[in-house]
Amino acid sequence: MAKNASGVESGHEPVLLAEIVAALAPLAGRRVVDGTFGAGGYSRALMKAGARVCAIDRDPQAATFAAPLEVKYPERFQFVAGKFSELDSLCADAADGVVLDLGVSSMQLEDGGRGFSFRRQGPLDMRMGATGPTAGDLVNGASEKALAEIFARLGEERRARAVARAIVAAREKAPIATTTELAAIVAGAVGGRAGPIHPATRSFQALRIAVNDELGELVEGLFAAERLLTEGGRLAVVSFHSLEDRIVKRFFRPQVTASRHRPPRPTPAVAWKDVRRAVRPSAEEIAANPRARSATLRSGVRSAAPPRPADVAGLGVPVRAGWEARR
Secondary structure, X not given: OOEOOOOOEOOOOOOOHHHHHHHHOOOOOOEEEEOOOOOOHHHHHHHHOOOEEEEEEOOOOHHHHHHHHHHHOOOOEEEEEOOHHHHHHHOOOOEEEEEEEOOOOHHHHHOHHHOOOOOOOOEOOOOOOOOOOOHHHHHHHOOHHHHHHHHHHHHOOOOHHHHHHHHHHHHHHOOXXXXXXXXXXXXXXXXXXXXXXXXXXHHHXXXXXXXXXXXXXXXXXXXXXXXXXXXXXXXXXXXXXXXXXXXXXXXXXXXXXXXXXXOOOOOOOOOEEOOOOOEOOOHHHXXXXXXXXXXXXXXXEEOOOOXXXXXXXXXXXXXXXXXXXXX
16 A cells, blocks of 8 residues: 555555556656556556656645655656646646546545545535535535436436435525535435445535536546647546546547538547557456446557547536536
């Protein structure tokens, strides 16, 4: 496990680590951007394989795990605080590889004070960075219709309307302040069904995605990687739910340029080649690290085609009133 500058272990195990290194190989002497540094699991493996790494993370806690690497590898490691959607400006030199590990990390989930987990009591925060509206602001301020759309579209919660209705009824009595309080309200609305998946899982996922604009960040990050990578450069993305995976899958595909509803347009040059089939963790990895069970890796190689303008069209990004993936 990774340790920060004070020797504290992160508790985070990077998923599909060997597969990521293989997808980005060869690495000796290559410059790779780790767009989601976290506790540094991928960065360590990439440097062990000989790469030079520019690491990015918007979570302030990540800097403490980067500090020892900056000391150990002063010539081969650089950490930059920021969002991976801006990776082509944060790591301005041309790159040979980019890796993105989407979603929330184990260390974020395990810190009750961050508000990501319905299993640990804490404030309704859920921000990956240190600025902007919190989940509490959204839960206590958004309309019932807006909340239902968030839960339905970003969490794929079947009982989204019931969850939104229950939240609005509860907050009329008093503001909803903690994760466990919200989890109980959601469980009551969903039905509190027994099983391995907590009934609040989808609703908490939806709130986290909305608070951090995760799908908008993903779209921008993918196109930023397309701009930054040189011909032959490799992009590897690990996603953890169907919304993310659908966006990544469609991003790698050639753009659809004609339909029966619109006149045909010139076919653009294909930006990605050697796009690999989805890779999922082995049974052994899932047994050792249950977080890996929903992980999917997709990767491709940059062609010589010019980068495309960033555009959400055709990527399957859900849009709702008040939350819009940036264009």
